[in-house]
Amino acid sequence: MQLFSNGLIAGSLAALIAGGLALVYGTLGVFNLALGQMVLAGGYATWWLHQNVGLSLPISIVGGIAIGAAISWMTFEIFIRPFYKRHRFLPLVTTISLSMILDALILLLFEERPRSILASMKDMRIILGASISTEQIMLILITCLLLAFFAFILHCTAFGRKLRAVVQNDFAAMSLGIPVGTLHRLIFIGSGVLAACAGIFIGIDQNLSPLLAFPLTIKAYAAVIAGGKGNFWGAVTCAYIIAFLEQLVVGIRWFGLFYIPAGYQDTVALVFIILFLLFKPAGLFGSQTRTA
């Protein structure tokens, strides 16, 4: 039960990051390798507003999300938009540069020490035999609410239908009069907001550390690729699957003989991508449609 609860918490975090990334990959077809740093930027901004400036937690969270959205918007305008139409791999290079710049900035501003948005001890509860904090329950519930909100926007509104149209065929969407450029920008900022939310959850539930950025990016890409490149629900589902597998791999006593060291936990995502690319290259929810 504890493994399940840990998987649910880690999966909720990963689902937020991977969901936003799937929309970006689906619409723009580009890799944003500074995603992990954008997650941390939202978390650190909230920590700074709450712990240093002394704002209340809700206002700090709103501030952290706003700073995350602003960084995401600047990233799009400076590091993505001038390049992505020339060649889809150019943003790969520009966002690697951005990730290095953000890494250096985070180290300079917040140092390598672990930072926690909440300084007080967490209120732990036992639910069905699993130990879980109030903040973790909130994380799971808020992720469910955010995903339900996204589901509503994507499937029940005109804006969501236009968004899905752009994801599936941007030339056809343009020929219908859909302002594809504006939607690209909004999607990128939306993914930054989801990433900032994830960073805030990390800062509340655990400790923020500059070293977290790279594993977060890799796990998000594993979920996006395994989910069916650009499929929002595929990425969300695979984020949960990877999180549960990570907990299982290091949490059970294999054949009653040995445990796999916790250091191998992060490799689960990489093995997951390789297996998916080998046996189901289109991904879990990759389209199986007729070509004619």
Add this chain to the structure above:
Amino acid sequence: MTAEPLLSVSHLSLRIQDHTILKDISLEVQAGEVVGLIGPNGSGKTTLFNVLSGFLKPTKGTVCLCGEDITHLSAPLRARKGIGRVFQDFGIFRDMTLLENILVAFESLTTDERRKIGDLRSATQETLAMVQLQHFAKKKAGSLSGGQMRLLEIARTFKGNKSLLLLDEPTAGVSPKMTHQIADLIRSLRREGRTVLIIEHDLPFIAKICDRIIVLDVGEVALEGSPSEVQSSKKLKEIYFGADPTT
């Protein structure tokens, strides 16, 4: 006095790197005309469509719609001005239902046009019924056959304000029965007074439904006339099969 053409293309050229794709093309299409655009592979037909619909910017020349210069407008803005496009490689949203494919087209119209249409959902159902796809309304578009995809795309494109339709090989890879259905749909467009520009390789098909045919060869307008004039032209044979050495 002749009426102002719906579409007027003047001295249009396009160079990409060292290659000249379109050379000094000038043509006019009157409102309500169905015009065929034919030519060998690589003659620049689809590139011309890409320039007309705003996906490519010309190196030289102008494109005017109803007398308004639209050369520098983006593709979405041209669509809002009334240019609709059917793509050679299926411009449908495969993971969306047929209903959503049509609905999103209605929802992308201007506020005034949406107000004129009224209830978008019932208009969507009517559009699907018109191409006899109403029974598949809740199916994903990617599960349709090639011909059905074409019908869906054409039906979606000409709804709303679209005064000029650019159809890029609408019968490619489509069964004879579906080809008839597409021809009927184009005839009904003409009856509604829509203007259609069609790229096709099927000369008998295009001769049956078009008022006029324009032949492109290596990026230039090589021939223009009524279907019978073009079909009997010696130049057309030369363009497709090369000059006859015995003449």
